Amino acid sequence: MLGVSWDTVRLFLHVLAATVWVGGQLTVAALVPVLRRAGAGIPKLAARRFAQVAWPTFGVLIATGIWNVIAVRAKVTGSYETTLVVKLVVVFVSGLAAALHQWARTPTGLAVFGALTGISALAALFLGVLLAG
Ligand code: HEM
Numbered sequence: 342m343l344g345v346s347w348d349t350v351r352l353f354l355h356v357l358a359a360t361v362w363v364g365g366q367l368t369v370a371a372l373v374p375v376l377r378r379a380g381a382g383i384p385k386l387a388a389r390r391f392a393q394v395a396w397p398t399f400g401v402l403i404a405t406g407i408w409n410v411i412a413v414r415a416k417v418t419g420s421y422e423t424t425l426v427v428k429l430v431v432v433f434v435s436g437l438a439a440a441l442h443q444w445a446r447t448p449t450g451l452a453v454f455g456a457l458t459g460i461s462a463l464a465a466l467f468l469g470v471l472l473a474g
Contacts, residue, residue: 362395363463366462410425424468431465432465
């Protein structure tokens with residue numbers, strides 16, 4: 342059996358939070374057509390409940406992300422640094438788009454910011470795997 346270290350705990354918490362933030366968004370989006378059939382107000386109720394879980398999760402991603410940067414600081418030069426900076430911009434867009442999606446009141450606003458939230462969350466996930474690889 343392999344040993345468990347603080348690196349294991351750090352990456353476990355970061356990946357756990359990433360699965361909820363990214364996977365949760367994709368799951369809620371997939372359920373919207375069924376929720377609509379259950380009642381016009383149901384998608385909003387489900388989205389609000391998910392937001393109560395998703396925002397603390399985003400906080401865990403930021404906190405463990407800072408822990409990651411401290412842990413891998415020796416690697417943070419050249420193309421690794423560039424990839425990290427691109428990832429941080431994408432993470433910022435992911436959080437901002439999710440907030441704008443939550444505040445949007447028009448169908449266009451909901452659709453545009455919803456799509457941007459999903460794409461940027463997936464991009465952050467991809468760039469995270471690239472950094473760890
Ligand atoms: C939407 C937000 C985020 C997502 C979805 C995300 C996702 C991921 C994933 C999936 C990994 C790969 C873990 C592995 O395979 O072991 C990772 C690694 C990493 N993440 Fe994030 N992350 C996010 C936010 C952040 C933030 C805010 C920071 C910095 C402040 C950060 C810094 C890092 C670093 C440095 C690594 C490499 C860790 C290592 O190699 O030990 N991440 N991220």
